[in-house]
Amino acid sequence: MSIHWYPGHMHKASREMIESLPLVNLVVEVLDARIPFSSSNPFIQALCTEKPCIKLLNKTDLAEPEVTRQWQDHFELQDNTKTMALDLQNSDPSKQIIALINKLSPQKEGRNTLVMVTGIPNVGKSSLINCLAGKHIAKTGDEPAVTKGQQRINLRNGIMLLDTPGILWPKIENPQGSYRLATTGAIKDTAMEYDDVAFFAAEYLLAAYPNRLRERFKFDQLPESPLQLLEIIGAQRGCLRAGGRVDLERVSTIFINELRAGILGKITFESPEVIDLEMQQVQLIKAEKAEREKLRLEKAATRRKKAKSNRK
Ligand SMILES: Nc1nc2c(ncn2[C@@H]2O[C@H](COP(=O)(O)OP(=O)(O)OP(=O)(O)O)[C@@H](O)[C@H]2O)c(=O)[nH]1
Numbered sequence: 256m257s258i259h260w261y262p263g264h265m266h267k268a269s270r271e272m273i274e275s276l277p278l279v280n281l282v283v284e285v286l287d288a289r290i291p292f293s294s295s296n297p298f299i300q301a302l303c304t305e306k307p308c309i310k311l312l313n314k315t316d317l318a319e320p321e322v323t324r325q326w327q328d329h330f331e332l333q334d335n336t337k338t339m340a341l342d343l344q345n346s347d348p349s350k351q352i353i354a355l356i357n358k359l360s361p362q363k364e365g366r367n368t369l370v371m372v373t374g375i376p377n378v379g380k381s382s383l384i385n386c387l388a389g390k391h392i393a394k395t396g397d398e399p400a401v402t403k404g405q406q407r408i409n410l411r412n413g414i415m416l417l418d419t420p421g422i423l424w425p426k427i428e429n430p431q432g433s434y435r436l437a438t439t440g441a442i443k444d445t446a447m448e449y450d451d452v453a454f455f456a457a458e459y460l461l462a463a464y465p466n467r468l469r470e471r472f473k474f475d476q477l478p479e480s481p482l483q484l485l486e487i488i489g490a491q492r493g494c495l496r497a498g499g500r501v502d503l504e505r506v507s508t509i510f511i512n513e514l515r516a517g518i519l520g521k522i523t524f525e526s527p528e529v530i531d532l533e534m535q536q537v538q539l540i541k542a543e544k545a546e547r548e549k550l551r552l553e554k555a556a557t558r559r560k561k562a563k564s565n566r567k
């Protein structure tokens with residue numbers, strides 16, 4: 256599945272981030288703890304190499320603690336980078352975050368630190384702003400692209416926050432990454448097919464979390480395929496069409512929503528080990544694409560040449 260969801264406001268937000276960057280002292284990148292690799296925006300990475308960076312792995316209430324720890328160790332090997340694991344839904348880590356910002360800020364005493372809060376859609380950037388401000392000042396919502404423009408918030412403790420809209424990047428080249436983003440809710444519903452995403456999630460859970468599925472759906476034998484799993488769930492939930500066939504669209508929506516809500520337990524979709532292999536796959540996909548484009552251009556040039564010589 257390739258995702259094409261890069262609406263105008265994200266393009267504008269990227270431009271505004273580049274414009275604001277010279278004044279920014281520190282970058283806070285909010286990641287989804289279930290998908291720390293797939294929720295890392297390469298555009299933000301490339302932009303922020305020179306600034307101290309705090310990576311906040313949020314939604315840890317939905318992710319496996321042990322794997323979150325592995326991700327923190329992985330990120331802390333990068334220059335200028337510190338991490339914290341958060342559950343903004345159920346706790347208030349504002350004191351620890353503010354202490355870390357003050358520790359890493361390159362600003363001299365008495366001068367405000369401008370902190371840019373960045374991240375892909377729906378990871379909890381505005382929830383973080385509200386937590387740090389101690390009041391509800393940024394609109395939040397359980398869907399991607401709630402924040403559409405930049406907003407400055409003065410915490411009046413020497414820290415100025417810059418809330419930014421969640422941005423993706425124009426081409427998400429890692430197919431696994433696209434699926435993980437869709438599974439966790441970073442992609443607008445209208446830009447994805449629920450059944451396609453449910454097949455991916457079902458396949459992953461069958462391989463990585465078979466016991467969770469057994470517990471939740473109470474089957475004697477593990478289904479042999481994602482389709483079989485969705486059919487069993489569909490039959491249990493009465494998602495049937497006329498003639499008794501399972502309504503895959505309906506059961507897929509239920510399955511994905513349960514997964515997103517944590518009803519299947521704490522689930523992480525990637526560990527640091529996947530990075531190398533998936534980066535190699537992306538390079539392969541890019542090389543194949545470049546080769547196809549080269550062939551297309553060569554064919555077009557030959558056609559033009561032929562047409563020209565026919566006209567003579
Ligand atoms: N389960 C869980 N949900 C969270 C957590 N933090 C935030 N949320 C929820 O995630 C959803 C998105 O939060 P927002 O703060 O609006 O996310 P955002 O990054 O500002 O999103 P955009 O503005 O759309 O880019 C909301 O429904 C929040 O309540 C968390 O730690 N755990």
Ligand SMILES: [Mg+2]
Nearest residue numbers: 380381401402
């Ligand atoms: Mg927001």
